[in-house]
Structure formats: C-alpha cells, structure tokens
Amino acid sequence: MTNSQQHPSADGILAASKAIDPVFLNSPLIEQQSANAALGLRLFAKVETLNPIRSFxxxxxxxxxxxxxxxxxxxxxxxxxxxxxxxxxxxxxxxxxxxxxxxxxxxxxxxxxxxxxxxxxxxxxxxxxxxxxxxxxxxxxxxxxxxEDGALRTIAEGAGTIALEITEQLARSAVRLDAIVVPLGNGALLTGVGTWIRAHAPDCKVIGIVASNAPAMKRSWETGHPATTETAATAADGIAVRECVPYALDCMKATVDDVWEVSEADISAARDFCRLHYGLVVEEAGAAGLAGLIRHGKALEGVTVATILCGANVRADIA
The missing domain is CATH 3.40.50.1100 (Rossmann fold)
Structure with a gap:
C-alpha cells in the first residue's frame, strides 16, 4: 500500500487544515526571552499538549x-x-x-x-x-x-498542518524562519512538516531529532536504505523505534536537510528546560526537538528557529 502512495502535498495539508477536528488546531506558538538567552537563538515553540489527548x-x-x-x-x-x-x-x-x-x-x-x-x-x-x-x-x-503511523500520506499531511500554522503565525509578525527542529520517530510529523516548509519556506532548514539509543531512522537517512537496530532503549517512547518506516524514509529524501542525535541526558535536560522556561510538563519524545537544540544549538546560533512540543503524556512516576 505505501509503495503506490503519493508523497504528502502542500495542497493536502491545506485541505487537512480545513477538515481536522478543530479541537486539535491553532495551538499556541510561544516565545520566551529566557529560553532565547539560554540557547543563543530566537526560538518559537509550538505547544501541542493542550488538546484532549495532549499530543499532536x-x-x-x-x-x-x-x-x-x-x-x-x-x-x-x-x-x-x-x-x-x-x-x-x-x-x-x-x-x-x-x-x-x-x-x-x-x-x-x-x-x-x-x-x-x-x-x-x-x-x-x-x-x-x-x-x-x-x-x-x-x-x-x-x-x-x-x-501504520509514518506510512500513510494523510497522517503526514495532518501533522503538516502544524507547520502551516507556524508559518502563518510568524508571517503575521513578519518573522522569517531559518530552521525547524522536529522529533523523529516513525516519521509522519517530520515529513508532514517538511512538506509544508519546502513549499512555503524553502530557505528554512528542516532537521529531525532521534534518540542516540534509537537511531534507526537516522541511520536510514544517512545510507538511503531502511535500517533496523536491535534495541531502542530510550525514555522517549514516542520516538523509540527499531525499524525504519520505508515510506517515511522515501518522503524524507525530498523534505529533510539533516537528522541529529540526542542523548538520554539531553532529553532529560529538555524536559527540565520546558518546566523552567515555559512552565510546561512535556514528555520525553515531546521535548526531543528542544533536546536537539540543547545538544547542537551552536549550529543555529543567532538565527530564528521553531520546534514542536508534541506530547505531554508523561509517566505518573516521573511527572
């Protein structure tokens, strides 16, 4: 089924934005000066944790x-x-x-x-x-x-409405986006976001973030072929995948500029960062984009960046 599918499209994302249950749309895009100062860049965080299922x-x-x-x-x-x-x-x-x-x-x-x-x-x-x-x-x-999450065009297009909202919200303030940093698990979020950005902000870099302990999608991206790892032992369960989704990898080839790894310590630091600077409780995978900026932010120093806080379903024993 996935081999015969077209890639996600900007037109599909626009259509999705008009049909998705409104309870999931128009989430806040926030900026905190303390976060900017800590990272050395201008950061806009899209908060996808305030809807009925607390994720995107x-x-x-x-x-x-x-x-x-x-x-x-x-x-x-x-x-x-x-x-x-x-x-x-x-x-x-x-x-x-x-x-x-x-x-x-x-x-x-x-x-x-x-x-x-x-x-x-x-x-x-x-x-x-x-x-x-x-x-x-x-x-x-x-x-x-x-x-299968990551293997269906419409699921990626639905996720891509996040990027549509980011670009529209920033355009109203005449803000130019230089990079967007996105958690990478099965790939629907990254490929949907990348599809919209390629069409509407082509100079913006699209960067995926994987956990070092679950690098299958990064290895696949680097080689161009689906890779599998023996384990995916990360606390970020939303991106804890051992097996690459081939459809997502194929879509990534046209929509993604780079994929970065982050450690478990980076992920933990990102959760703390969310509490300190935004007053938000975010689950590990939901904070993976921030973890990428904590680990690799020097590469984006001084520019305008967006990320997605994409889930807040934390374990009760570590909330």
Missing part, C-alpha cells in the same frame, strides 16, 4: 479517517500511546471500533487513556516494534487493514 497525533488521525470510507471493520494499529489515543478519539467520533497493540512495557497512563477513549488495547511484545508485528499478524488473521 489527533491531527493526522482525524485527517486520515476523514478520507477513509465508512465501514464496520476495526481500525487496527500499534502505538506507544499517543497515536493510539488519536485513533481512538477519531474512531469514537465516527462509531468505529479501534484495536491498538502496545508493548508490555508501555506507559500505563497512555494505555489507560487509550482504553478510556474506547480502544481495545492488547499488550504484546517487549517494545513498540514487537507490538507492531503482533498487530500485523492480527490483521492478517482477521482480514482487516493495518494502520
């Missing part, structure tokens, strides 16, 4: 299901938690059954949130990619489709 994932799932024909077959996917919440939220609104496979090690709070939104959650496998494999087996056995 509702944008892509809303637009994806908007484009799907009605039916009674279940929506089946794998998720560390946030994408599953997005599917559950969209499925509930349209009366669709949602089955999500998560790892046995998944954040219990995210699992509970998916179930409260009406999803059937099955815990199988030691990590996200093992849960994904279990979900694929389930769809083969029950003759239904597997919804």
């Amino acid at each position: 994932k509702g944008r892509g799932t809303s637009w994806w299901l908007h484009n799907e024909p009605p039916g009674d077959t279940p929506i089946v996917s794998a998720s560390a938690g946030n994408f599953g919440q997005g599917l559950a939220y969209a499925g509930r609104a349209r009366g669709r059954r949602v089955v999500i496979f998560s790892a046995t090690t998944a954040n219990p709070g995210k699992v509970d949130a998916m179930r409260k939104l009406g999803a059937e959650v099955r815990l199988e496998g030691a990590d996200f990619d093992a849960a994904k494999a279990a979900a694929r087996r389930y769809t083969e056995e029950h003759d239904c489709a597997f919804v």
